[in-house]
Amino acid sequence: MSCKDLDRYWLKCAHYVGFNCKSHESHKKGCEVKVSLMRFATVTAFSCSFGREPDPKKNGIIRWVMPLNHRLRCQCTSIYPGGMNTYTPERAFDPFYTDHPLFTDLDCEIFNYFDCENCSLTNCENGGTFIDDPCHCSCAPKWTGKTCTECALTGCENGGTLDAATCKCTCPKQWMRNDCAECALRTDKDCAHGGSLSDTTSACKCTCTGNWTGNTCTECALTECKNGGTFDATTCMCTCPKQWMGIICAETRHYDCQDYLKANSNSMNDVYTIYTSKYPRGLDVYCDMKHWKGSIVIQKRVSGDLRFTRGWDEYRDGFGNLDNGSFWLGNERVRQLTDDQDTKWEIRVTVRASSTNKWSDIIGNFRLSGENYTLHADGSVDCGNGGVFFSAHGKPFSTYDRDNDDESVRNCAEESHGGWWFDGCDDGEINLNAEYTTDGVLNIPCCPNQIDRTRLQTRLKIKRML
Ligand SMILES: [Ca+2]
Numbered sequence: 001m002s003c004k005d006l007d008r009y010w011l012k013c014a015h016y017v018g019f020n021c022k023s024h025e026s027h028k029k030g031c032e033v034k035v036s037l038m039r040f041a042t043v044t045a046f047s048c049s050f051g052r053e054p055d056p057k058k059n060g061i062i063r064w065v066m067p068l069n070h071r072l073r074c075q076c077t078s079i080y081p082g083g084m085n086t087y088t089p090e091r092a093f094d095p096f097y098t099d100h101p102l103f104t105d106l107d108c109e110i111f112n113y114f115d116c117e118n119c120s121l122t123n124c125e126n127g128g129t130f131i132d133d134p135c136h137c138s139c140a141p142k143w144t145g146k147t148c149t150e151c152a153l154t155g156c157e158n159g160g161t162l163d164a165a166t167c168k169c170t171c172p173k174q175w176m177r178n179d180c181a182e183c184a185l186r187t188d189k190d191c192a193h194g195g196s197l198s199d200t201t202s203a204c205k206c207t208c209t210g211n212w213t214g215n216t217c218t219e220c221a222l223t224e225c226k227n228g229g230t231f232d233a234t235t236c237m238c239t240c241p242k243q244w245m246g247i248i249c250a251e252t253r254h255y256d257c258q259d260y261l262k263a264n265s266n267s268m269n270d271v272y273t274i275y276t277s278k279y280p281r282g283l284d285v286y287c288d289m290k291h292w293k294g295s296i297v298i299q300k301r302v303s304g305d306l307r308f309t310r311g312w313d314e315y316r317d318g319f320g321n322l323d324n325g326s327f328w329l330g331n332e333r334v335r336q337l338t339d340d341q342d343t344k345w346e347i348r349v350t351v352r353a354s355s356t357n358k359w360s361d362i363i364g365n366f367r368l369s370g371e372n373y374t375l376h377a378d379g380s381v382d383c384g385n386g387g388v389f390f391s392a393h394g395k396p397f398s399t400y401d402r403d404n405d406d407e408s409v410r411n412c413a414e415e416s417h418g419g420w421w422f423d424g425c426d427d428g429e430i431n432l433n434a435e436y437t438t439d440g441v442l443n444i445p446c447c448p449n450q451i452d453r454t455r456l457q458t459r460l461k462i463k464r465m466l
Contacts, residue, residue, distance in 0.1 A: 046075050049082030050101040056088050058097075067095035069133035074116035078105035093133055118146065125149045142167050142178045157181040158204075174204050174215045182190045185216070192217040193236070211247060212235045220394075226250045245275055255462050256337075257287030258294030271322045279338040285329065286322045292348050292362075292461050296337070298329040299460035304436030309417040312402040316373075328433070331373040331397055334462070338367035343464050349381040349390040350459040351432070363392065366462055372396030372404050375421040389430050390460075395421045433456045 005215035049070065054060040065085075066073060066214045079102055094403030102113045105413030111115070116135070123228030124130050124137035128148035131138050135325045141146035151167035160169035173366030174190075180203065183204035188196045195217035208217035227236035233241065240249035254260050256274050261267050273282040274296075286297045301308070308324035310319060318330025338345045347366035348428030353360045361381040366374060396404040398421070400414040405422035412425040436456065 021116075034305065042411060045077045048073065048076035050079060050098075050103070053085035053088055056098050057094075063099065065095050065097050066101075066123045067091060069093055070114070070135045071119050071132040074111070074119035074135070076110050076114075077107060077215055079103050079110065113339070117179070118359040120330045121147060123147060155179075172215065173218075174206075186308065187407055190216065222248060245280075253307035255287065257285065257293070257296055258466065260287060260463060261289055261294045276337060277340070277342075283333060283337075284322060285333075286327070289461075295348065295461040295463040296329075297459060298334050298459050299327075299432065300457065301326045301432070301458045303455075303457075308419075308433045309435060310399070310419065311446070312380060312399040312419070315397065315399055315419040331368060335368040335373055339369045345462050345464055347377055348459075348461045348463070349432075349443040351383075351389050351430075352457040353454065363390075364465070366392070368397075370396070387430070389432065391423070393421070393423055395423055398422050402440060 010386065011437045036336060043297065048066060050064045052062055053065050054062045055065075060085075061164045063238055066079075068076075075097060081101075081103060095427050096345050099102060100341045102109060103108060119135035119138060120134065121130060124139070125148045126143045127140035128137040128143060130136075136335065137148050139145070139152070142152050144150050144327075145151040151162075151164055151425060153169065155163055156162050156169035156171065158172060158175045159181045160175060162169050162173040169178060169180045171177075171184075174185050174448060176182050176184040183273035184190070185197055185206065186208075188198070191208070192211040192413040193196060193212045194205035195212065195298065206217045207216045208214070211221045212245055213219050213221040220429050221239065226249045227241060229238040229240045238247065238249050240246070240253070242255075245251050245253040246284050251262065252259075253262070254272070255276055257272060259274075260272050267287070269289050271284050271309075272287045273284050275282050277289075280335045286300070290297045300320075302325055306320050308326075308328070315328060316331050318328055318333060320327025344362045344364070345366045348360065348364050350358075351378070359381070363381060366377040373396060375392050376394060378394075380388050380391035382388040382427055384393075395406070397419060398404040398411075398413045399419040400417075403411045403413065405412040405425070407422075407425050410425050412422040412431075415425055416431045416433075417435035418431055420431040420433050424430070
């Protein structure tokens with residue numbers, strides 16, 4: 001068989017539905033054909049003609065025309081001259097116009113003339129679609145090449161990895177799309193461990209909480225805990241031994257004012273942040289570093305300027321200014337500090353009427369307990385002749401708006417204009433939170449008459465027993 005004959009057989013075979021021609025595709029280039037047909041089939045002759053008609057796109061110039069699409073032109077087995085049209089009929093597609101027509105019955109010539117190579121395609125791979133005119137595969141997005149077998153991606157965005165065989169990018173978690181160019185993070189739910197997208201959507205990165213890091217907050221920034229701390233991978237946190245604190249347990253924990261004093265014996269009276277088991281994130285307290293060294297001041301009255309006539313909630317939460325002047329630290333804080341089996345506390349009560357009239361004493365096992373902040377301590381502080389400044393009698397705290405005292409009819413807190421742990425209203429115990437007046441509530445039996453009560457100063461301090 002000659003080259004032309006072989007080629008003719010090949011081309012006809014390719015046109016014939018159901019005939020297996022796949023084995024020839026890769027060898028087909030013009031007339032240089034190497035063919036071994038699986039079987040022969042009878043192919044119907046398909047005669048085509050070049051006629052002549054005006055080309056409306058070229059100002060009606062008369063041209064040779066063949067009104068077949070590319071695929072059909074390639075099925076011609078012979079071409080002969082046709083007639084003349086005086087007008088151009090309506091067609092669904094543009095016909096083939098030429099100044100140089102071909103008239104032949106050789107498939108090989110026809111094949112080359114119409115550039116029929118692509119019309120012999122039998123399959124478009126990877127989801128591509130075959131188009132008749134001109135014959136070609138229209139490939140799905142990421143594919144290219146004659147039969148869509150070549151990957152159109154040359155790389156992946158944002159650190160993705162390209163697998164050329166499957167033409168797929170493996171994207172980092174927060175990126176998506178074929179080429180990893182689209183941010184996959186949409187809402188805060190796409191961020192792990194409570195992270196949020198609120199201010200970083202443009203960077204496609206979550207703002208993480210705690211010690212979490214990474215674009216979606218899945219990586220723990222901690223690798224170890226210092227000083228014997230225990231690492232918890234679930235929470236990405238260190239649990240530190242008692243005397244250590246900080247993210248990796250590298251900071252010395254200051255449980256109370258004494259720890260600050262131990263670290264620096266020259267510490268001044270000031271507000272310090274202490275870290276107890278109940279206040280792992282810290283609690284600000286005023287520390288006395290000079291007189292009763294390392295104690296926490298829970299009540300301070302330096303003048304009558306700060307009003308102590310307040311209700312339950314204010315005594316519970318504290319009021320006044322720790323930095324300056326008078327204050328009440330707050331019953332809840334004192335309870336959280338002292339109602340703890342691991343620590344024992346003392347309380348020092350100081351009453352100063354003048355430079356010569358001054359009382360101060362310390363009693364042990366101080367604590368507040370329960371929702372009414374019941375007072376406990378080993379004894380009382382008195383001024384020597386029956387008057388009592390402070391008595392730990394296991395009584396709850398009372399305010400004018402929450403009467404927990406023992407008087408069934410009277411309201412001691414209301415009468416004395418200040419919250420306190422009352423036994424009775426007339427039992428001789430002074431209420432150190434009472435209103436500063438020159439008569440009445442501060443008139444206790446032991447105090448010398450010459451006390452100028454408007455200049456009375458008081459302190460309640462507590463100290464952890466080591
Ligand atoms: Ca009462």
